[in-house]
Amino acid sequence: MKVPVRTERKGAVLSIIIDREERRNALNEGVASAIVAALDEAEADRSIRAVVLTGAGEKAFCAGGDLQPSADGTPFTIDAANPKHYVANLLTRMERCRLPLIGRINGHALAGGFGLLCGCDLVVAREDALVGVTEVKVGLFPMMILPFLLRKLPDSLLMEMCLTGEPIPAADAQRAGVINYAVPGTELDAKVGWLLDRITSKSPTGIRLGKQGLRNIREMSMANALEYAQFMLVNMARTQDAKEGFAAFNEKRSPEWTAE
Template identity: 40%
Template sequence: MEYQNVLLQIEGARADVIINRPERRNALNSATISELVAAFEECRDNPAVRVVVLSGVGDKAFCAGADLAETQQSMSEYARWKGREPFVYLWELLGKLGKPIIAQVQGAALAGGMGLALNCDFVIAGEQARFGTPEINVGMFPMMISAILIRNLGRKKAIDLMLTGRQIDAHEAERIGVATRVVAQVQLKQEVDTLAAELAAKSPAIMKLGKDALYNATDLPFEQALDYLSSMLSLCILTEDSREGLTAFLEKRKPIWKGQ
């Protein structure tokens, strides 16, 4: 695919997916969402890629949410409803990617941009980052991201943000579970680079099984989750990487992962 609003850079085991609309604060229009889908599918299907970093061009915004200029275009409500399908698919794709995703958040992560960050496995934020769901202030509601907010923050914190529309700084985001960690702005890239290298050095087979298991078990009743996770543990043990990891530990050497 020819990308215009997204940059896809793959080097070794790492892929960088970068929203490239700084003039629109990296807002999401339909073309950008389609390109994000294509980029993440490419990362998913490339066996060499073991970790993905998602970021936005510039210092002002990671992603400011939906492009409001596009939402004002004249179309039928049915067409508008159908147009949300790629957005829903993107959310599902991130959870099922089978590879760890790091959101590198600089500047604003608002509305759908906050949802995009929360759909990643790690949110590493610079001290100048801020988060929020301001839709209520313009007569809208963050319907499309409320499910991911509830699952990450719990009911009370999610309702606080969605009903007030207030924005929070990076340190409050870390305190309530939006951000994995906060670092000085000048250290943001180095922190992400270090984490990405650490994750890329793990077994890709076990990483996929583990991430899939975590996401799938989240919404299961407790007893069903235990049964499901027991089966997933058996799958882990049956992999070549699991045997290699245990053998390498006993032999006091670094494991050589095959991703099998």
């Protein structure tokens, strides 16, 4: 049986590839579980500095939930004995990932696939890829991914996309601030590589703790956030990476990060 997700390691970067090109990399339980496992693997390895999430081929990043009648692991049912939906598990795991998570959008990102895009920290897309939520066309609404959509999209764009079900080109999504970069397909890997070089050269400990702090602060009142932030800053300054960063700055040299 074909594994629905594969991983590739290149230096300090782990790429997670949804490998269901024949189904437009549609999301099902096997895909979700495999992405979660790959994220666990990445975080357990201190030598990995960033994760890339992408799809196989050039047509689709992820077309959302598999609508075929014979689809395995359809996202439109739930186990009464275990009501935590696997899509919710996946999105929760992406939210809690302490490594930089970069979306490499190699093709259309629709419905749940757009949710995965919005769950990434940074996104580089083919400028001709279509992104959006199409659920209303089949009598649904993008309920599972709404928390990420509310965070990423301006309200007027969110409502238009949800109510019309019409996707937009990645180039338009960039102009709206939904994604970071929209480039020609021939430049996709170069742009992703450029972005990764800028990230992986920075303190892995600073990024890891910073993402954790950012996730917590999002859920706090202003007063609680400021109180929490001061303790986080002091604790971060005690790490080996911070001590190395201070020393390298004063000695006018490049830091040698230890991820500690």
